[in-house]
Amino acid sequence: MHTNPPLLSVRDLVVKYRVKGGRGGLLTAVNGVSFDIHAGSIFGLVGESGSGKTSLAHSIMQLVQPCAGEVLFHGENLAHMKQASLQKTRRNIQLVFQDPLASLSPRRSIAQTLIEPLDHFRIDVAGKRHARACRALETVGLEPDVLQRFPHELSSGQRQRVALARALLPEPELIIADEAVSSLDVSVQARIIELILDLRQNLGIAFLFIAHDLAVIQQLADRVGVMYLGKMIEIAPAHRLFRQAAHPYTRALLEAVPVPDPAHANPVVLQGEPPSALTPPAGCVFHTRCPQVMEQCRVLEPLDTQINEPGLKNTAHHVWCHLWKE
Numbered sequence: 001m002h003t004n005p006p007l008l009s010v011r012d013l014v015v016k017y018r019v020k021g022g023r024g025g026l027l028t029a030v031n032g033v034s035f036d037i038h039a040g041s042i043f044g045l046v047g048e049s050g051s052g053k054t055s056l057a058h059s060i061m062q063l064v065q066p067c068a069g070e071v072l073f074h075g076e077n078l079a080h081m082k083q084a085s086l087q088k089t090r091r092n093i094q095l096v097f098q099d100p101l102a103s104l105s106p107r108r109s110i111a112q113t114l115i116e117p118l119d120h121f122r123i124d125v126a127g128k129r130h131a132r133a134c135r136a137l138e139t140v141g142l143e144p145d146v147l148q149r150f151p152h153e154l155s156s157g158q159r160q161r162v163a164l165a166r167a168l169l170p171e172p173e174l175i176i177a178d179e180a181v182s183s184l185d186v187s188v189q190a191r192i193i194e195l196i197l198d199l200r201q202n203l204g205i206a207f208l209f210i211a212h213d214l215a216v217i218q219q220l221a222d223r224v225g226v227m228y229l230g231k232m233i234e235i236a237p238a239h240r241l242f243r244q245a246a247h248p249y250t251r252a253l254l255e256a257v258p259v260p261d262p263a264h265a266n267p268v269v270l271q272g273e274p275p276s277a278l279t280p281p282a283g284c285v286f287h288t289r290c291p292q293v294m295e296q297c298r299v300l301e302p303l304d305t306q307i308n309e310p311g312l313k314n315t316a317h318h319v320w321c322h323l324w325k326e
């Protein structure tokens with residue numbers, strides 16, 4: 001249990017994009033999302049395609065400017081940081097993407113790829129860069145001879161390990177992994193999951209682990225957040241979410257994966273596609289697909305409700321659904 005303040009606090013974050021073409025307008029990709037990640041913990045983030053997971057990740061890194069809300073790292077607001085502090089914080093938060101072939105430059109050897117962040121973050125390791133790169137490779141289970149290779153000469157699993165090694169070099173406290181295992185086959189996926197658990201255990205690195213796949217999240221996460229159409233609709237400790245999911249959308253997602261001993265009283269089958277983020281439904285954003293929709297759901301937005309005993313924040317189970325109104 002955590003009594004320390006969170007490593008990362010996201011508060012009421014809103015991200016909008018200006019959409020060109022058609023009737024144009026503002027698309028709300030992230031709509032008032034809040035959550036915390038504690039040092040050394042793994043927060044799993046799930047939701048269908050287009051629910052706003054990547055936009056959330058990018059706005060945490062300030063790669064996309066949020067138009068409202070706060071991102072606090074060690075209690076400090078990233079938006080108010082001076083350039084030098086922001087640079088230091090960016091070193092402390094690293095991003096790993098889904099497709100390492102796209103994020104690793106094809107014309108650069110792995111040695112060049114791994115040494116680049118050391119230059120960028122001005123890490124003073126003159127003469128020791130090669131040794132550091134070898135150590136990072138060793139941490140992710142690769143031999144030093146990989147340094148001389150180019151991305152296309154490696155397997156997809158080896159490339160994802162290189163991407164993780166690159167993220168580890170600046171010794172971050174938080175890694176945001178955006179669909180980092182989604183393109184890998186199941187056995188490679190299992191080894192990368194093991195590696196992430198080792199990195200958390202041995203180096204105390206926290207993860208924001210984004211995935212479509214609830215089965216992957218179940219193997220990794222301490223806490224899980226579920227997004228739908230830019231909203232966080234449920235946050236719970238992983239063990240609770242997989243046994244006692246409260247939101248009809250989460251329950252529907254769980255129906256789609258084999259979960260041991262699911263305690264689903266009323267199985268829910270998710271039908272149709274989510275509505276456009278340009279014209280989200282009024283009231284509860286899920287009401288157009290919810291099998292338990294009630295009249296009030298069409299007009300009233302559900303509020304944050306904690307449904308377990310009040311206690312430490314990291315054990316709290318929150319749901320945004322009128323079925324759980326106190």
Ligand SMILES: Nc1ncnc2c1ncn2[C@@H]1O[C@H](COP(=O)(O)OP(=O)(O)OP(=O)(O)O)[C@@H](O)[C@H]1O
Nearest residue numbers: 017018027029048049050051052053054055056277
């Ligand atoms: N640069 C952009 N300009 C306009 N709209 C965007 C932009 N990036 C994302 N969007 C829109 O914002 C919404 C959220 O997209 P986002 O990529 O964050 O979702 P996601 O949950 O990461 O999806 P996926 O699982 O497919 O990666 C979608 O409606 C998407 O079309």
Ligand code: SF4
Nearest residue numbers: 284287290297321322
């Ligand atoms: S608020 Fe209503 S529509 Fe939304 S998930 Fe709950 S029951 Fe379904």
Ligand SMILES: [Mg+2]
Nearest residue numbers: 053054055178
């Ligand atoms: Mg995405």
